[in-house]
Amino acid sequence: MKSVYRVLAYLIALEVVIQAAAIAFAVAGLGTWIQQGGVLDAASMESETTEFTGVAGFMIHGLNGQIIVPLLALALLIVSFFARIPGGVLWAGIVLVTVVVQALLGIFSHGAPVLGLVHGALALALFAVAAIAARRSEAALGAPVHAPAPPAGVA
Template identity: 45%
Template structure:
């Protein structure tokens, strides 16, 4: 379970990096499209980068964070539940900041800043799991079969 915890925490951190990449793709695509004559207004369809950013941020990362929290109860990592709760809390804050940012764009700066916090906390959770795996006594074949 420690390795599952570590993988899920790592996926959250990687997901944040993919989020940054997808929003960069979204806006560089939008700028290129505007340079090519596209008018962006409320009727404009979202491009791939925007769709990826929304899907990853509203579905993938929250699901992975919730799975991390569930696994944390079984992984027997010292402080594992606490760190998983930090991850879930930052994910909830991230989504709330995104919604508030549509009405108050300056809040988007906090959305970007919180992404760094989320990546850092998820990375810390993954490192703690790796450390717990390294210091755990090796299982005998009989214990592993149970």
Template identity: 50%
Template sequence: MMISVYRFLAYLMVLAVVFQASVIAFAVFGLRNWVIVDGGTLEGRSLRGEPAYTGQIGFLLHQKNGEIVIPLIAILLLICSFFTAVRRGVIWTAALAATVAVQIYLGTFPIGLPVLGILHGIGALAIFAFALITATRPRLIFAARHAAATRRKTTDTATFGSGSENAT
């Protein structure tokens, strides 16, 4: 049961990262279209209050998802990992949670270092990869254990036979 919750949360994290990338792309593409096609001008107050262009909501969704939803999933996944028997599950989820913490810091860092946006994008890919690895590890471990048990059973049968041919 707990493995199912663990995998669900990990896949939910994957979806949250996909959503995160989608809404920021929606916001930036909308902003680009508004400035280039519609002749809009970007000012600090343009992004506050009434939406000035289609896609502006993407900035807010990106912020709230990144500051509330993704960290919450990461914490729940880390807690869940302590109660599952997934080998190295705690390590992978701790790495995921640490990457989320760094990602939040990069996203809320004081304005003035736009080059941090590059690291923020790389961090998103790292979170996606850690979440995908975390989600697929239980299935891989189960498959490996099943294959090992099948090999043992086959080896035991080959070594000892079915028992009928050794009867005298």
């Protein structure tokens, strides 16, 4: 179970990277499309036929953020009860709360764009807490955590 905990925590951190890449791809593609004469208005946003390079990035970002990452975070919390990692339940709980807040910020930022600033910053915090959870599981597994080497001549 410790290994499952570690894998789930690292997957959540990886998902943050995928989220950032997907939304950057989408926004860059949208910007290029507009520069080439595309018009973004309410009709084109609601249209199922608006196509440009990167449009899939919006879908990936939404699907991952509202379904995949929350499911991974919930699975991490459930596994944490069986993994017997010191502080594992706490860190899994922090990950889950961060994911819930992150998803809500993503949803509500459509009505209050300033929340997008917090959404982007909190993504970095989610990456950090997921990585910390994973690293704590490595210590519980007895895996090397890459501690600094002792100075030369010290036994």
